[in-house]
Amino acid sequence: MIIKFINGIKKFKVEVNPSDTIKKVKENLILKIKNSKYSNEYYSINSILLIYNGSPLSDNDTVEELGIKDRGVIQFSKMYRGGEVGSAVKMMTDPEKKGPVKWKTTYDGPDYLIVKKGINLFGFCQNKNCIAYKKEVCHPFGLGTFDLIQDLSSKSDKCPKCPACEYLLLELETCGFMKCKYHYEGMKIEKGQFKKLDYSNSISEEHTIDYFEAGKNDENKSLFYELKIEASDL
Numbered sequence: 001m002i003i004k005f006i007n008g009i010k011k012f013k014v015e016v017n018p019s020d021t022i023k024k025v026k027e028n029l030i031l032k033i034k035n036s037k038y039s040n041e042y043y044s045i046n047s048i049l050l051i052y053n054g055s056p057l058s059d060n061d062t063v064e065e066l067g068i069k070d071r072g073v074i075q076f077s078k079m080y081r082g083g084e085v086g087s088a089v090k091m092m093t094d095p096e097k098k099g100p101v102k103w104k105t106t107y108d109g110p111d112y113l114i115v116k117k118g119i120n121l122f123g124f125c126q127n128k129n130c131i132a133y134k135k136e137v138c139h140p141f142g143l144g145t146f147d148l149i150q151d152l153s154s155k156s157d158k159c160p161k162c163p164a165c166e167y168l169l170l171e172l173e174t175c176g177f178m179k180c181k182y183h184y185e186g187m188k189i190e191k192g193q194f195k196k197l198d199y200s201n202s203i204s205e206e207h208t209i210d211y212f213e214a215g216k217n218d219e220n221k222s223l224f225y226e227l228k229i230e231a232s233d234l
């Protein structure tokens, strides 16, 4: 049987057997990509995500068990930590895992860590020539809506940048909020299933931001398939 794979403009047809595991299907797809005009793109079993009928597929299940039909369409995407431009899944601190920490603002921090009212996006600068290289920097986004998947691409003017060098902050760590109501809405992937995230809170104290810690080894982070973060006036 044939399965069609789609990721934006990239389309592949792969021959599979109903008894094939998803791991095997991934191997065949990766081989197909290697032999196409997209051969310069790197994919591995662990970095490729397959989605069928809105559910992510686990490596050990078979095509038959998942009820995938001949000519069925599977979406595929790269799973990257932080994020490669255009990847459909990104790691980010999950507000449901550990609530906000009250972070007092000071007047003597570096210029690349200035926070403002609304959403503040934190990441690490990847530019070797920047004074903030490998340091945590803050992109004050302001009030409005930040879309983790759509806006974290070089094509969007909402894409966060390192304030010291203007390099794109593709590896976002977390968010902090100042003097606003804020709301997270999205879809995360947990144990191979999509789970809804809906979290609201507000911060009204002076000289304080609500900061979500990533934790040791990113323990407070989740893999997001969709995530919109909104901040509005109190």
Ligand SMILES: [Zn+2]
Pocket: 125, 126, 127, 130, 131, 132, 133, 162, 163, 164, 165, 166, 167
């Ligand atoms: Zn920088």
